[in-house]
Amino acid sequence: MREKLVAGNWKMNGNLKESVSLLNALVTDISTIGSNTSYAVCVPYPYLAVAQSTLKNTTIKWGAQNVSQHESGAFTGEVSAIMLNDFECTYVIVGHSERRMLFGESNQVVAEKYLAAQKAGLVPILCVGETLEQRDSDITEQVIYEQLNTVMTVAGVDSFRNAVIAYEPVWAIGTGKTATPQQAQDIHHFIRQSIVKQNAEVASGLTILYGGSVKANNAAELFAMPDIDGGLIGGASLIAEEFIAICSAISS
Numbered sequence: 001m002r003e004k005l006v007a008g009n010w011k012m013n014g015n016l017k018e019s020v021s022l023l024n025a026l027v028t029d030i031s032t033i034g035s036n037t038s039y040a041v042c043v044p045y046p047y048l049a050v051a052q053s054t055l056k057n058t059t060i061k062w063g064a065q066n067v068s069q070h071e072s073g074a075f076t077g078e079v080s081a082i083m084l085n086d087f088e089c090t091y092v093i094v095g096h097s098e099r100r101m102l103f104g105e106s107n108q109v110v111a112e113k114y115l116a117a118q119k120a121g122l123v124p125i126l127c128v129g130e131t132l133e134q135r136d137s138d139i140t141e142q143v144i145y146e147q148l149n150t151v152m153t154v155a156g157v158d159s160f161r162n163a164v165i166a167y168e169p170v171w172a173i174g175t176g177k178t179a180t181p182q183q184a185q186d187i188h189h190f191i192r193q194s195i196v197k198q199n200a201e202v203a204s205g206l207t208i209l210y211g212g213s214v215k216a217n218n219a220a221e222l223f224a225m226p227d228i229d230g231g232l233i234g235g236a237s238l239i240a241e242e243f244i245a246i247c248s249a250i251s252s
């Protein structure tokens, strides 16, 4: 059985006080739900230390939202995978569409970040997804295949044994427009089949998350689809009750 996962992506939100209180609320509330699923929060870098101290010895894992493709050196403002290890991160998000679009990260750079994360023992959560324009031009599968294939070329298909993929249609992020469960399932199936062609065993064990306006009231129907193994949650992960409700939608 492949791992199910619900991960929060806090993005650039909150301050220290709010982060501490959200983490504490999650720790209290998570104990009320079943545990056949993994849970995680990807917090801003400055709050990794407090995530580490608050979540250690709980069932909630933690991670970062970005990582440098370089090991060390003159890269002002960047954070390496080795540094993330100091905070005992399990996960790091790579290739989020906001990084691709706002910070110009190409498929190649994303693949190098993915590889750097894995080399340091972190589990990359590789985000893929199409814009509305690309969907309307009927090139969704082509776009996603290129995103995946660059990673397979740089890191190999076996690398997906220790990675998670998140399908996040750009048009559904922060817009309140969720992909329908069938639209999401179709792309999840396409992603899994793209990996099956290289290695069926790796593909069947691969956790593929859906992200994009997942809320407590639409999570269960998305998570019920056969190739959707959980969610990457943005806005709703900033409210403890909402995030916990989404987590319980997968356990039930």
Ligand SMILES: O=C(CO)COP(=O)(O)O
Residues within 6 Å of the ligand: 009, 096, 168, 172, 173, 174, 175, 176, 211, 212, 213, 214, 232, 233, 234, 235, 236
């Ligand atoms: O980008 C996302 C998670 O990485 C999704 O964000 P929202 O859940 O706010 O749409």
